[in-house]
Amino acid sequence: MSSNRFPLLQREEERNVEVNWEDQQRINQFSKLNSRVEYLEDEYKKQREEKEYLDDLAMELELADEEEPVFYKIGDAFVQLSLEKAQERLEHEKSRIDEHVDKLDNQITSIQTEMDELKKKLYGKFGKAINLEKN
Known part of the structure; x- marks a missing residue:
């Protein structure tokens, strides 16, 4: 009986894969x-x-x-505005933030998709010898 119960796991962990220029570029891009x-x-x-x-x-x-009148903060100063004007400015700010949040969400999704592709390639070549997961 073999002393090693998991021979495939050991061989995978022990495989020594050379990092070529293209691999290094992928690792850098992922980072x-x-x-x-x-x-x-x-x-x-x-x-x-x-x-x-x-x-x-x-x-x-x-x-x-x-x-x-309502005190409304613009930059570092407070100005007096009518309630109606303050509500208009507030709605404008909320719309601006909503657009920005949507844009950020799209960028994050796009980057994560690209990172997933790089992970597939790098894990395919290096297996457990490389760790690309967040801690």
Whole structure:
């Protein structure tokens, strides 16, 4: 009886595959894409939080007195606007953020698709000798 119960697993782990120039380019590309998708995911999260903030603000404005001016933050300054103007600006900001979130989502999906293709090629060649998964 053999002392190794899993001979195929051991052979796969022991295989020594040379990394050629094309492989290195794929690894580098995967690394760049991984960094990019992490940045985009952070931006996506920030934009979703901003959208939640604007949604909360919209609910507060619904309760505001129509006769009283509203302080609205533009950049680092607060300006007084009519309730109607403040609500218009708020809706414009929400639309802008929605468009940006959709764009980020599309970019993330596209990059992840490209990363999946690179994973297939790299895992196909290197097997367990390479780790492309997030921790």
